[in-house]
Amino acid sequence: MRENTEDFRRIFLQSTPMMDLRAPIEFNKGAFPGVVNLPLMTDDERQQVGTCYKHSGQEAAIALGHKLVNGSTKEQRVEAWAGFAAANPEGYLYCFRGGLRSQLVQQWLAEAGITYPRIIGGYKAMRRFLIDSLEHSVQTLPLNIVAGLTGTGKTEVIKAVKSSLDLEGHAHHRGSSFGRHATPQPNQIDFENALAIEALHVTEQGAGQLVLEDEGRMVGSCTVPLELFRLMQQAPLIWLEDTFENRVTRILGDYVVDMHGEFAALHPDDPQQAFDQFAEHLTGGLLRIRKRLGGEKQQALLGIMESALAEQKRTGSVDAHRDWIAGLLTDYYDPMYAYQRSGKDERVVFSGDQSSVVEYLRDRTLVSVS
Known part of the structure; x- marks a missing residue:
C-alpha cells in the first residue's frame, strides 16, 4: 500500500x-x-x-x-x-x-x-499522520472543557458525550494523587496514538466540537500534547455541580470500591496481598499530598483512613471511608479548586448538574453539525 x-x-x-x-x-x-x-x-x-x-x-x-x-x-x-x-x-x-x-x-x-x-x-x-491529524483537529474544532469540583462526575460526562476526548481514559489515570490504577499507565507514545485515533473518530462523525475534562499538563505520567493543552487553557468552561454527599459517594466508589476490585482482580488467589496493596495505594496517595495538605491534617486523615481500612478488612464495610474522603474534600480539594476557579470565572459559559451539562453539550454538537 x-x-x-x-x-x-x-x-x-x-x-x-x-x-x-x-x-x-x-x-x-x-x-x-x-x-x-x-x-x-x-x-x-x-x-x-x-x-x-x-x-x-x-x-x-x-x-x-x-x-x-x-x-x-x-x-x-x-x-x-x-x-x-x-x-x-x-x-x-x-x-x-x-x-x-x-x-x-x-x-x-x-x-x-x-x-x-x-x-x-x-x-x-x-x-x-496521527500527530498531524490530532493537531489539525484541535486547531479546527472548538474546544469545550468540563470543569468542576472533585467528585462531581466529570469523567461520566465525558463518556456520555460522543464528541469527547477521554484524556484520563487513555492515560489510564484519574488525574489526582489517588488517580493511579492497579495496572501501569501506557507510555507517552501509546497515549498520544490512542488519543489521536479517538480524535479521528470524533471528526469522522461530523462533530462540531471537542469536549475534554479540565486537566493539568500531566495526567499521571502522561503529558497532554502541548498544542492541545495550550488551547484547553483558552477554551470555554462548562462547570459541573453536585451535592457534597453525592461527591463523597462517587469518590468512595471510584477510589475505594473500584480500586479494591482492581487489586483483587490482579490477585484472585491471594486476597490478603490484594488488600495490602490496595491499602498501600490509599495511604500512598495521602502521603503524596502531605506537603500541600500540611503534616498535621495529613496525619489526622491518615488515622481515619487506617481505621476505615481496618474496619473494611474486618467486616467488608466501606462506610467508614466516607470520613476521610469528606475531610480531604473540605481541607484540600475544595479550597484548591475554589482558588483555581477564581482565575477562570470569565471563561465559565454554563453551570449545572450532570444531566443539564450533558444536555447542553449534546445540543451544541447537534447545532454544530446541522
Missing part, C-alpha cells in the same frame, strides 16, 4: 488488523492500539545486525540477518506471519519505515504462496 493519508485514515477508523515487524524493544517504545507484534528479528538479532551495518555496511548486515533468521527459526516466524495473514486477510504488515524488513517478510510470505500488503512508510509515516 502506498503512503497515503486517506489510506491511513481508513486503517485507523476501521481498526484494520496490522502486524508490526519491528523488534520488541521498538514496539514497546510505542505502538498502535490492537496491533500484533510479530518481529522479523529479536532485540539481540536486531542489535547484531545494526552493529554489522555500522561497521561493514548494508550488504554485510543483510547477509548477517539472513544467517540469523534461517532454518527452523525462519520457518517458525513465517508460520506465525502466515497464521496472522490467514486470520486477517484484510490486514497489513509494516516495519519502522516500510523498507527492508517489511519487504523481506512480504517476499518470504510470497514464497509460501501468500500475497500480503505492506504499508510503505511504515510505523514512522503512520505515527506522523
Whole structure:
C-alpha cells in the first residue's frame, strides 16, 4: 500500500488488523492500539545486525540477518506471519519505515504462496499522520472543557458525550494523587496514538466540537500534547455541580470500591496481598499530598483512613471511608479548586448538574453539525 493519508485514515477508523515487524524493544517504545507484534528479528538479532551495518555496511548486515533468521527459526516466524495473514486477510504488515524488513517478510510470505500488503512508510509515516491529524483537529474544532469540583462526575460526562476526548481514559489515570490504577499507565507514545485515533473518530462523525475534562499538563505520567493543552487553557468552561454527599459517594466508589476490585482482580488467589496493596495505594496517595495538605491534617486523615481500612478488612464495610474522603474534600480539594476557579470565572459559559451539562453539550454538537 502506498503512503497515503486517506489510506491511513481508513486503517485507523476501521481498526484494520496490522502486524508490526519491528523488534520488541521498538514496539514497546510505542505502538498502535490492537496491533500484533510479530518481529522479523529479536532485540539481540536486531542489535547484531545494526552493529554489522555500522561497521561493514548494508550488504554485510543483510547477509548477517539472513544467517540469523534461517532454518527452523525462519520457518517458525513465517508460520506465525502466515497464521496472522490467514486470520486477517484484510490486514497489513509494516516495519519502522516500510523498507527492508517489511519487504523481506512480504517476499518470504510470497514464497509460501501468500500475497500480503505492506504499508510503505511504515510505523514512522503512520505515527506522523496521527500527530498531524490530532493537531489539525484541535486547531479546527472548538474546544469545550468540563470543569468542576472533585467528585462531581466529570469523567461520566465525558463518556456520555460522543464528541469527547477521554484524556484520563487513555492515560489510564484519574488525574489526582489517588488517580493511579492497579495496572501501569501506557507510555507517552501509546497515549498520544490512542488519543489521536479517538480524535479521528470524533471528526469522522461530523462533530462540531471537542469536549475534554479540565486537566493539568500531566495526567499521571502522561503529558497532554502541548498544542492541545495550550488551547484547553483558552477554551470555554462548562462547570459541573453536585451535592457534597453525592461527591463523597462517587469518590468512595471510584477510589475505594473500584480500586479494591482492581487489586483483587490482579490477585484472585491471594486476597490478603490484594488488600495490602490496595491499602498501600490509599495511604500512598495521602502521603503524596502531605506537603500541600500540611503534616498535621495529613496525619489526622491518615488515622481515619487506617481505621476505615481496618474496619473494611474486618467486616467488608466501606462506610467508614466516607470520613476521610469528606475531610480531604473540605481541607484540600475544595479550597484548591475554589482558588483555581477564581482565575477562570470569565471563561465559565454554563453551570449545572450532570444531566443539564450533558444536555447542553449534546445540543451544541447537534447545532454544530446541522
